Amino acid sequence: MSKSIENIERKNNKRQKAIKNLLTALLYLSPxxxxxGAFLFYPMIKTLYYSFFVTNSRGETIRYIGLEHYLYLFESQVFRTSMKATFLFALYTVPTTIILSLFLAIIANEKVKGIPFFRVVFSSTLGISVAAGATIWLLLFHPSLGVFNSLLNAIGISDIQWLTSPNWALISVSITTIWMNIGFNFIILLGGLQNISEELYESAKIDGAGYWNQLFNITIPMLSPTLFFVSVVTIINSFQSFGQIDILTGGGPNNSTNLIVYSIYREAFENGFFGSASAQAIVLFALVLVFTFIQFKVGEKKVHYQ
Incomplete structure (x- = not known):
């Protein structure tokens, strides 16, 4: 009888201790x-709520319409064009950014005199704001004063309407975005390269492995966790690009650069349709969630953590 009472008391003490630890943890986590809650969870819930309503220009709900906003989106030619532009933008920017950043990181990881200077140069775009970077490229793409058209004219090629042609606008914005994102990816990949043990390369050299053999059999596999992280972050960033679109093209011409994020902005703050904009935001959230889930399901299997 006494043992059963002791067991009950022991369980009660454990329960009280667990509750106390939980309350202590919540106290420290409360800020x-x-x-x-204020800046993430509440806006998400509010966005989902708005997507089921028609709102006025002040964002006040007028009437409940259920899934009509979502049905309208998938019937809208403008939204389909926006979806296509978003996927093409991600296709243009993500692989190119990762490949160029990896190439620069491998170069900067070499033990060569003066390489710290180039590390600073390669990572310099990280210190440039989106507004400043987009303004720089706006000047470079200028139809008459820009450097690119001046170079083309010098070799006998006619001007390209970089930002005003539907065929070139998305490519031009993609080039700008690649340049902006290289600095961050370069630093992350360089840090990953410097964490690879030199003993692996020394052992490979003893076995007679050449540079390319070491690159594809040691460097890339050991760098796979960092590459996986960079790929996830770069894809998410590609779906959230806004500043360079607004400064360079304003979503034009003919909606060719009207990515989903910019479409949400225009629908909400220019047209005043907060319900429709909220529905687009939920669709964007679902897209990012699906792509991230696929990356973790497929890509993580090829990651070597040891």
């Missing part, structure tokens, strides 16, 4: 939870 972060309050901030996340």
């Amino acid at each position: 972060a939870l309050i901030i996340m």
Whole structure:
């Protein structure tokens, strides 16, 4: 009888201790939870709520319409064009950014005199704001004063309407975005390269492995966790690009650069249709979630953590 009472008391003590630990943890986490609740969870719930309503220009709900906003989106030619532009933009920017960043990181990881200077140069875009970077490229793409058309004219090629042609506008914005994102990816990949043990390369040299053999059998596999992280972050960033679109093209010409994020902005703050904009935001969230899930399901299997 006494043993059963002791067991009950022991269980009660464990339960009380667990509750006390939980309350202590919540107390320490409460500042972060309050901030996340105010700036993350509440806006997400509010966005989902708005997507089921028609709103006025002040964002006040007028009447409930259910899934009509979502049905209208998938019937809208403008939204389909926006979806196509978003996927093409991601296709143009993500692989190119990762490949160029990896190439620069491999070069900067070499033990060559003066390489710290080039590391600073390669990572310099990280310190440039989106507005400043887009303005620089706006000047470079200028039809009459820009450097690119001046170079083309010098070799006998006619001007290209970089930002005003539907065929070139998305490519021009993609080039700008690639340049902006290289700095961050370069630093992350360079850090990953410097964490690879030199003993692996020394062993490979003893076995007679050449440079390319070491690159594809040691460097890339050991760098796979960093590459996986960079690919996830770069894809998410490609779906969230806004500043360079607004400065360079304003979503034009003919909606060729009207990515989903910019379409949400125009629908909400220019047209005043907060319900439709909220529905687009939910669709964008679902797209990012699906792509991230696929990456973790497929890509993580090829990651070597040891």
